[in-house]
Amino acid sequence: MYADTISAIATPLGEGGIGIVRISGPDADQIASRIFRRGRSLRPVDVAQLESHRLYYGYVVDPRDERVVDEVLLARMAAPRSYTREDVVEISCHGGPLVVREVLRLTLAAGARQAEPGEFTLRAFLNGRIDLAQAEAVMAVVSARTPDSLDLAVGELRGRMVGRLGPAREALIEALAYLDASADFPEDEVPPLDLTGTLARAEAALDEVVAGARLGLLYREGVQIAIVGRPNVGKSSLLNTLLRAERAIVTDIAGTTRDVIAESINLQGIPATLIDTAGIADTEDIIERMGIDRSRRALDTAGLAIFVLDGSMPPTPDDFRVAELLQRRVASDGHDRLVLVLNKRDLPDRHDHDEIRALLPGAPVVEVSTRTGEGIAQLEATLAEALIARAAEGAAPALVTLRQQQALTRALESIRQARAALDAEIPLDLVAVDVRDALLAVGEITGEQVSETILDEIFARFCIGK
Numbered sequence: 256m257y258a259d260t261i262s263a264i265a266t267p268l269g270e271g272g273i274g275i276v277r278i279s280g281p282d283a284d285q286i287a288s289r290i291f292r293r294g295r296s297l298r299p300v301d302v303a304q305l306e307s308h309r310l311y312y313g314y315v316v317d318p319r320d321e322r323v324v325d326e327v328l329l330a331r332m333a334a335p336r337s338y339t340r341e342d343v344v345e346i347s348c349h350g351g352p353l354v355v356r357e358v359l360r361l362t363l364a365a366g367a368r369q370a371e372p373g374e375f376t377l378r379a380f381l382n383g384r385i386d387l388a389q390a391e392a393v394m395a396v397v398s399a400r401t402p403d404s405l406d407l408a409v410g411e412l413r414g415r416m417v418g419r420l421g422p423a424r425e426a427l428i429e430a431l432a433y434l435d436a437s438a439d440f441p442e443d444e445v446p447p448l449d450l451t452g453t454l455a456r457a458e459a460a461l462d463e464v465v466a467g468a469r470l471g472l473l474y475r476e477g478v479q480i481a482i483v484g485r486p487n488v489g490k491s492s493l494l495n496t497l498l499r500a501e502r503a504i505v506t507d508i509a510g511t512t513r514d515v516i517a518e519s520i521n522l523q524g525i526p527a528t529l530i531d532t533a534g535i536a537d538t539e540d541i542i543e544r545m546g547i548d549r550s551r552r553a554l555d556t557a558g559l560a561i562f563v564l565d566g567s568m569p570p571t572p573d574d575f576r577v578a579e580l581l582q583r584r585v586a587s588d589g590h591d592r593l594v595l596v597l598n599k600r601d602l603p604d605r606h607d608h609d610e611i612r613a614l615l616p617g618a619p620v621v622e623v624s625t626r627t628g629e630g631i632a633q634l635e636a637t638l639a640e641a642l643i644a645r646a647a648e649g650a651a652p653a654l655v656t657l658r659q660q661q662a663l664t665r666a667l668e669s670i671r672q673a674r675a676a677l678d679a680e681i682p683l684d685l686v687a688v689d690v691r692d693a694l695l696a697v698g699e700i701t702g703e704q705v706s707e708t709i710l711d712e713i714f715a716r717f718c719i720g721k
Contacts, residue, residue: 257341260286261374262367263720264355271350276358277720278344279375282366284331287344289365290358291329292316302344307333315346315358324361325354339375340382373717377710380702387702388416388659391713393721395475395654403524404474404654411654417701419467419653423460423666426453427694430673434687450686451677457693458670465663467653470643475654477519477526478642481557483581485573488565489598492625494518494531497635523639530557559592559642561634562615566597566622569606578614593618594637600624658713662699669693 260280266273278286284303293300293313305311308330315324325348337343348358363369371377380390392411399405433448482490498518516531562581564574581593593615597608601624612620619637623630655663673689698704 257281257378260367261370261378262286262359262362263370263375264359265345265375265720266350266355268352268355269350270352274348274350274352274355274358276346276348276355276362277370277375278346278362278367279337279339279341279370279378280367281342283342283344286362286365286367287329287331287346289318290315290361291327291346292321292323297321297323302329302331305329305331307331307336310347315348315361317361318365324357325349327358335382335384338384339378340384341378370719371714372719373714373721374719376717376721377714380710386414386417387713388700389414390702391656391659392416392654394717397718397721399475400477400519400526401474401521401524404526407471407474407652407654416464416653416655416659419464420460420697420700423457423464424694424697426457426460427670427690427697429453430457431687431690431694434683434690438684438687451674454670454674454677454690458667458674461663461667461670461697464653464655465660465667467651468655468660468663470652471654473525473642474652477528478558479517479528479530480522480559480561480638481530481532482561482563483532483577484563485571485577488563488574489625490563491516491531493561493563493596493598493623494529496623496625496628496631497529522642523635525639525642527638559594559638561594561596561638562618563596563598564608564611565599566606566608567599567602567604570608570611574611575614578611582614592641594634594641595620596634597622598625600629601627659700662696666693666696669696 257280260278260282262276262278265275265277284301287302288300291300291302291313292298292315293311297314297316300311300313311329311331313327313329315327316322317324328347330345330347332338332343332345334340334342346358346362348354376385376390376393379385380387389412392408395408396405396412399408429448430450430453433446433450433453482493484490494516497520517528518531519526519528521527560581562577564570570578595608595612595615595618597620600622612618619641621630621634621637623634625631669689669692673686673693676686676689695704
C-alpha cells in the first residue's frame with residue numbers, strides 16, 4: 256500500500272450530466288470528511304464511519320468558509336474491496352468543468368496529491384488486485400470501437416490472457432526445474448523428463464496466443480478496405496450502401512470522385528475504414544491523375560481491396576488495367592486480400608467476367624446491386640471472412656499490445672533456441688539459459704517479471720483519473 260493519497264477527475268472534461276472526482280489512499284476518508292457535509296445544517300460527517308459501497312447525499316463545501324460548492328453523491332469503498340485495494344472515495348457532482356475542477360482543488364487542498372496518468376490502475380496492479388495484462392486491458396475497454404472488440408477487451412480484463420499463457424508457463428517451469436536439478440545435482444538421480452516434448456508444448460501454446468493476437472489486433476485496431484475500380488462502376492454507390500448513408504457524391508459522370516474518401520463502419524464486429532478511391536483509368540486530366548495516384552497509395556496500405564466491376568457490361572481496357580495492378584498484389588500477398596464485386600445486379604443484361612477472374616484466381620466474387628441492396632449482406636460476410644481467415648489461422652482472438660507481442664516473440668525465440676541447443680547436444684546448463692529467458696519474457700506479460708521503466712511506459716499512456 257502507498258503512504259500517500261491521490262485524487263483526480265475520473266470522468267472526461269467538458270459539460271455533462273455528471274462528473275466524478277476519485278480519491279484513493281490511506282487518508283481518503285479524512286480528506287473527504289474535510290469537505291463533505293450533510294443535511295440543511297451542513298453538519299460535518301466522519302466519512303470513515305459511513306457504510307462501504309453505499310451512496311450518501313450531501314454537499315461539498317470549501318472548509319475555509321463553509322461555502323457550498325455543489326450538491327453531490329458520495330460513495331465510500333473501504334479497502335480491500337475497491338478498484339485500487341485501498342480506501343477509495345468517489346464524489347459524483349454536476350458535470351460542468353468548473354465545478355469538477357473546484358471539487359478536485361478542494362481534495363488537493365485537504366491533503367491529497369494530484370494523481371499521475373494511470374496511477375489508480377497502477378496501484379491496482381501493484382496491490383495485487385489485477386495482473387499486468389489485465390491492467391493493459393483497461394485501456395482496450397476504454398478504446399473499444401465495436402461490441403466485439405469490447406467483448407474481447409472485457410475478456411482480457413477478466414484475466415483471459417494469463418489463462419492462455421498458463422500451459423506455456425507451466426511447461427517452462429517444469430523444464431527449468433529439471434534443467435536446474437540436473438546441473439545442481441549431477442550425481443543424484445533426477446526423475447526423467449521428455450525435455451523436447453515439454454518445450455514443444457510451450458512453443459505450441461505460445462504459437463496459439465500469437466496467432467490469436469493477429470485476430471485480436473484486427474478487432475482492436477481495425478483495418479482499411481480500399482474500394483477500387485475504373486470510373487463509373489459504382490464505387491461511391493457501394494460506399495454509400497455499406498455506410499447506409501449518402502457520404503459520397505454519386506452521378507452518371509465518370510470521374511466524379513477525384514480524391515480519397517475514408518469512412519468508418521462496423522463490419523460484423525471488425526472496425527473497418529472504407530476508402531473510396533478515384534477511378535483508375537488512362538487520363539490526361541492533371542487533377543484526375545493526382546486522384547489516381549492517391550488511389551494507388553491507398554491500395555498499397557489497405558488490408559483488403561474491393562475490386563468493383565460493372566456487371567451489366569463487358570470488361571473494358573481500364574478494367575483489365577486495374578486487374579493487372581491487383582494481380583501483382585495477389586501474387587505477393589495472396590487472394591485473401593481481395594474481393595471481386597460485380598455491381599448492378601438489378602439490370603437484366605449480365606455479362607461474363609471470366610477473363611477478369613482468370614487474372615485473379617481464387618479471389619471470392621460477390622454480385623450486388625447498390626440500387627436495391629441485393630447481395631450487400633453477402634458482401635459484408637465475405638469481407639469479414641476474408642479478414643478473419645487471414646488473421647486467425649484457426650486461433651481464438653487475443654487482445655495483445657505491442658509490448659506483449661514483443662515479449663511473446665522473445666519467448667518463442669528463446670524456446671526455439673533451447674530446442675536447437677538440445678538437438679545439438681549442447682550442455683544442459685546452457686539450454687537452461689534460453690529456457691529461463693523464455694520464462695522471464697512470459698513473466699513480463701503477466702507482470703511477474705517487469706521493470707519500473709516498463710511500468711512507467713505502460714501507465715503513462717493512461718488518462719489521468721484511470
